[in-house]
Amino acid sequence: MKLYSFFRSGSSHRLRIALRLKGLETEYLPVNLRTEQHFEAQFKEINPQSMVPVLAHDSKVLTQSPAIIEWLEERYPTPALLPANADDRAHVRAMAAIIGCDIHPINNRRILEYLRHQLGCDDAAVNAWCATWITAGFDALEALLGADKKRGDFCFGHAPTIADVYLVPQVESARRFQIDLAPWPHICNVDSACAVLDAFRLAALVMQPDAV
Structure with missing residues (x-):
C-alpha cells in the first residue's frame, strides 16, 4: 500500500x-x-x-x-472499528459524522485559505471561525459521550472505534487553533485514553515535508 x-x-x-x-x-x-x-x-x-x-x-x-x-x-x-450491533454502528457513525461532516470540512485548509486570501480575514478571524464550528460540534459530541453510561474510556465501549479515529485529529486541530478544551472533559478523557495507544501515537509521528 x-x-x-x-x-x-x-x-x-x-x-x-x-x-x-x-x-x-x-x-x-x-x-x-x-x-x-x-x-x-x-x-x-x-x-x-x-x-x-x-x-x-x-x-x-x-x-x-x-x-x-x-x-x-x-x-x-x-480488529473491528465498528460495533457488531446495527444500532450501535449507527451511533458510532453518527459521532464520526459530527466531525467528518459538520466540523472538519468547513475548517480544512482550502476553506481557511479562501477566508484569508479571498475574504481578507486575519488570523484572529480565522481562529474565531474555526472555534465557532468546533465548539458547536464538540458540544454535541460531549453530550452524547456523557449520556452513554455504559461507555468505557473511548467514544463507545472499551476499545477504539471510528469515532475515536475521527475525534483525535480534531482535538489536535482544536489545540492548533488555540481553543480551550476545558468545557469538554469527556472528549479530553477519550483523547488521553487514545494517546497511550501505539496506533494513535505512531500515527502522529509522520514525515513532515520541506517548508513546513
Whole structure:
C-alpha cells in the first residue's frame, strides 16, 4: 500500500490511525500542501480532486477518508472499528459524522485559505471561525459521550472505534487553533485514553515535508 498524506491534514491523520489500528504498513508518500504540490499535474493524475489522503493498493486508487476507512473495515475486519450491533454502528457513525461532516470540512485548509486570501480575514478571524464550528460540534459530541453510561474510556465501549479515529485529529486541530478544551472533559478523557495507544501515537509521528 502507498499512502499519500500531509502531516497536518486531519483526514490524513484519521486514516493513518485506522491503518495503525488494523496493523497495516504503508509506504508513506508526503504531499506538501503548503507548496501546493497537490495541484501539480503528477498528483492530479492520481487524484483529480487534488486532495489527500489517497491510498493506492494493487491497481486501485482509493480517495476520501470515510470511504477508505469503510473499505479497510470490510477488507480487514479484525480488529473491528465498528460495533457488531446495527444500532450501535449507527451511533458510532453518527459521532464520526459530527466531525467528518459538520466540523472538519468547513475548517480544512482550502476553506481557511479562501477566508484569508479571498475574504481578507486575519488570523484572529480565522481562529474565531474555526472555534465557532468546533465548539458547536464538540458540544454535541460531549453530550452524547456523557449520556452513554455504559461507555468505557473511548467514544463507545472499551476499545477504539471510528469515532475515536475521527475525534483525535480534531482535538489536535482544536489545540492548533488555540481553543480551550476545558468545557469538554469527556472528549479530553477519550483523547488521553487514545494517546497511550501505539496506533494513535505512531500515527502522529509522520514525515513532515520541506517548508513546513
